[in-house]
Amino acid sequence: RGAFVAQLSRQDLDEVYTLRVVLERFALERTVEFAGETLIKDFLETVEAMQAATSQEVTEQEAAELDLRFHDLIYQGSNHRRLLDSWGNLRPQIHVLLLNRNVAHRDFREQLVASHRALLNAIVDGDRERALVLLDEHLHGSYQRVSAMHAADGGAATGSGGASTNERQG
Secondary structure, X not given: OEEEEEEEOHHHHHHHHHHHHHHHHHHHHHHHHHOOHHHHHHHHHHHHHHHHHHOOOOOHHHHHHHHHHHHXXXXXXXXXXXXXXXXXXXXXHHHHHHHHHHHHOOOHHHHHHXXXXXXXXXXXXXXXXXXXXXXXXHHHXXXXXXXXXXXXXXXXXXXXXXXXXEEEEO
């Protein structure tokens, strides 16, 4: 059965990725500083939901939603209203990016739990530098997979016209 997945143009992909890196690094720095018991509990519940979902053949859509839920917590934990608002504006485009990543690379099931658990551990440990390194690897990995898929498609959605829709097997 075919699944329709919106795809960002190459320019949009690059802009979304570079902006996300800047915003999320800042959000994570603040979250490491301000994380309390309630936030840590919410992170842990999200990672546990990821683990449960992957043991039951999580779909690409469910994985993207769980991934976004984890990153929502990073922004919420930053205690910075305008930063959270900025994430809200960028989030739908990140959702498209994650769906493309998950459809293009079936390894998302293995990556989902491990990379988020590592980030959570760094937050719990209050290890800002390790958290930032892990975040950079996490974001760059997603970007590289979607970028490679985009190149393989011959840049099907070029320019800055937003998302287009391509049929993919899912």
